[in-house]
Amino acid sequence: MKHLTLVLGIIIFLTSFTLKGQQVAILKYNGGGDWYSNPTALPNLIRFCNDNINTKINEKPETVEVGNSIIFQYPFLHMTGHGNVVFSQEEAENLNTYLRSGGFLHIDDNYGMEPYLRKELLKVFPNKELEELGADHPIFSQEYKFPKGLPKIHEHDGKRPQALGIFHENRLILLFTFEADLGDGWEDATVHNDPEDIREKALQMGANIISYVFKN
Numbered sequence: 001m002k003h004l005t006l007v008l009g010i011i012i013f014l015t016s017f018t019l020k021g022q023q024v025a026i027l028k029y030n031g032g033g034d035w036y037s038n039p040t041a042l043p044n045l046i047r048f049c050n051d052n053i054n055t056k057i058n059e060k061p062e063t064v065e066v067g068n069s070i071i072f073q074y075p076f077l078h079m080t081g082h083g084n085v086v087f088s089q090e091e092a093e094n095l096n097t098y099l100r101s102g103g104f105l106h107i108d109d110n111y112g113m114e115p116y117l118r119k120e121l122l123k124v125f126p127n128k129e130l131e132e133l134g135a136d137h138p139i140f141s142q143e144y145k146f147p148k149g150l151p152k153i154h155e156h157d158g159k160r161p162q163a164l165g166i167f168h169e170n171r172l173i174l175l176f177t178f179e180a181d182l183g184d185g186w187e188d189a190t191v192h193n194d195p196e197d198i199r200e201k202a203l204q205m206g207a208n209i210i211s212y213v214f215k216n
Contacts, residue, residue, distance in 0.1 A: 022055055022214055025062040025071070027079040027105070031086030035079065037110050041186035042078055045206040048186075053143050053207050055214060067091035071098050076213045077105045080183050082112040085120050092123035099124075099166075099173040104213045107176045108183045111156050117176070121166070130164040130176060139163070139172070142211040144204035151201045153194070154181035175209060182206055 026042060028035050042061045049055040061078070064071050067090050071077060077098075087095065099105060107117060121130070133139065135149035140163075150163040161180035165172045184192050185202020194202075 022057040023062070023074050024057060024076040024078060024210075025064045025074040027071075027077045028063050028065045029079065029081075029085050029087065029091075030066075031084035031116065033081035033083040033085050033113055033116070034110075035081050037081055038183040038187050040188045040191065041080075041183040044188065045186045045203060045210070048203045049207050049210045053211055053215075055210060057210070057214075065091075067094050069094070071095070071103065072101070075103060076210065077103065079105060079107045080110045080113075082110050083116070085113055085116040087120045087123050089123065092120070096124050100168050103173070105174045106209055107174070108181070109176070109178045110181065110183055111154075114178055121174075125166055128166050128168075130166060133163040133165050133172075133175075137163075137172075138216075139175070139208055139212045142208040142215070144208055146205060146208070150177060150180050151205055152180055153185040153198060153202045154192070156181075172212070 024042065024046065026035070043059060046055075046057045046059050046061065050057060050059070062074065064074065064077070066087060071094065095105070109117070118130070133149070135147060137149075140146040140149055150161040152161045156179065159179045162178045163180075164176040164178060166174040182202050182205055185194060185199050186206055189196075189199060
């Protein structure tokens with residue numbers, strides 16, 4: 001049954017990708033965490049990518065739920081928040097199938113979700129662990145060069161930023177950016193009053209992630 005589900009997922013994903021093209025969506029999850037935080041972040045990143053790296057992404061990202069098969073219509077999912085995350089077993093299996101079928105999930109910790117997320121990812125991939133990406137990973141030089149790896153956008157606990165990933169058949173299928181707060185840097189300039197060079201770094205790193213998914 002699981003094999004049949006995977007095959008159907010692949011068919012749905014490939015068909016949807018052909019029809020939808022370059023599309024991104026925000027992942028809505030349960031548990032009480034604010035999945036809806038940073039509302040201007042993803043639209044701003046999409047505009048930056050369309051203007052600077054020749055993508056043609058719909059400027060209005062959709063919102064999709066973890067357990068819904070509609071996630072197969074979107075090659076790129078973005079997830080963020082500050083607090084608790086809960087996946088049901090059915091949601092975990094749906095997300096597992098989506099990612100192994102060719103989808104990609106970027107999770108940006110907006111401060112506070114990391115311990116909850118790690119626990120829930122074990123439901124999605126019981127036999128896989130988050131691995132830290134070295135600064136030589138292609139995602140750090142896809143469009144813009146980050147020779148030291150993930151940039152630090154906002155300071156919280158004095159910890160270094162980390163890019164953590166899950167791989168399937170040598171393909172990066174999930175990226176978790178932690179202690180960086182990329183999404184805050186993507187938001188409208190008036191939200192956090194970040195210096196322009198900090199916002200530029202955040203948007204450029206975001207563009208690298210988008211490019212890695214859509215241009216590889």
